Amino acid sequence: MERPDGRTPNQLRPLSSLRSVLHRAHGSATWSQGDTKVIAAVYGPKGGTKKNENPQKASIEVIWKPKTGQIGKQEKEYEMILKRTLESICIRTIHPNTTTSVIVQVVHDDGALLPCAINAACAAFVDAGIPLKHLAVAICCSVSESGYIILDPTKHEEEKMKAFAYLVYPNAVVSVLPEKSLQVGDEPMANGLITSVTQGSMSVDDYLHCLERGRATTAKLSEFLRKNIEPKSTSELSKAG
């Protein structure tokens, strides 16, 4: 199947990301995949948690700002998914009874918005120095009528597809710990799935294919995310030194 922009089915759109773009925020980042672009800002940890939150753990609050208009059910759902996803990658016992706010501003939506926002929020968390267990990388897989899978669709492609899945994986951890400790049962940790959201109907096999394809591509994404983090931190170190 031909894609309008000439990409191969597994090819992602060009990625770009900047850190510390906002002056007042404790951490911020932009993340863009092709024309989809999101800015995320992190404030916190601030003292105290909201009602109904466990004060023995750090809590996370997500505020989603759409490009135009008021927030609706869709944005509320995104907020909840983003919140749960970020909570699962944070080490929440380090700053108990605090709240960290994440503000996600959509700059432009050209498909795969939620994965882009998750990647942006994750980069902003790193920028703010929030302790994390590992990073999360998100990807959108979509399935066509004929069972053909393409990754990172644009808005135009999304409309033509019968179903899509937003998948979030942990990135491959570079660690001094022995290999064994990063395994859950027989499988390496990076094979696990943090978040999955699907829309449209597909067969279970199609979904499992999506899982595999997504997993293979996240290696590229997580390498990009890591590269993007590294140069800045070394330059900071050299300044400090």
Next chain:
Amino acid sequence: MGLPNASDDLSSEMEVDAFRRLFPLRFFERHLAESIRPDGRPLGKARDTSVFLGAVASANGSALAKIGSTTMLTAIKMEVMTPSLESPDEGCIAIDFHMPPICSPIVRPGRPAEAAPVISKQLFDTISSSGLVNLKELSLVNGKAAWMAYLDVYCLDADGALFDAALLSAVSALSHLQIPAVAINDDGKIVLMSEEDGQKQAQEQVNKEKRKLTLKSIPFSLTCILHKNYILADPTAEEESIMETLVTIVLDSSGQLISLYKPGGSVLAHTSALQDCVALTRQRVKELKSILDEQNSVMEIEQD
């Protein structure tokens, strides 16, 4: 009594209820190790489920669904509207999920529950992705009039697996829905037809008889908790608050995957665990389908 050591973690010296409150996770894990849950269920078994159709007499379609003590009431109200320009031959469904303060101690009056808009969005996505209702069937006069179905789900008792119960009651209400008979009067307006004047306006009838929607493959869902290597089907509110990783799978009766929803959670889902969850959901879909079919056939017998 000696000091407790690591092997008998106070549990032998404490009342069961106190242990349950103080060390909820350990309390559950002790049960899980024995492949049983505190309420006596095996890990993969859902709670008793019942559906009662026609619970609200004034609505066009309604159903009360119970999964264990989680209770959901759905009512559908039909209204005539002008269809949008983009789809002149289609009706519309508006789905809303309500969590009044009566349902749970965490919902307070005046402040809507955080989960409510998320569940109503999920319900809408599931029902539209599954293609359950053919919106063209809700059309009356092309471009002029179509049905708007207001589907409201009320949560009366929130004891875990809210989405499962909400979806069950929503699809049950849709299967119970009877579209009222209407006619066009002389001014070109749509009026409801009562039994008596059905004869008079025979030539202008749009929708001759009360009719039911033809529902394509009905979606059913199952929520599972992933905890370590255990998979617990159909969690209660207590289990949901202790073990946080939830996976909700929706399959339709033909076995297509409508949604696989896992919003974060500390446990990573591996393919094998997901396949186990799908297998549990397949079984559950069969159970729920037979419960709903049975209720529908009871209704038909009553009407005949």
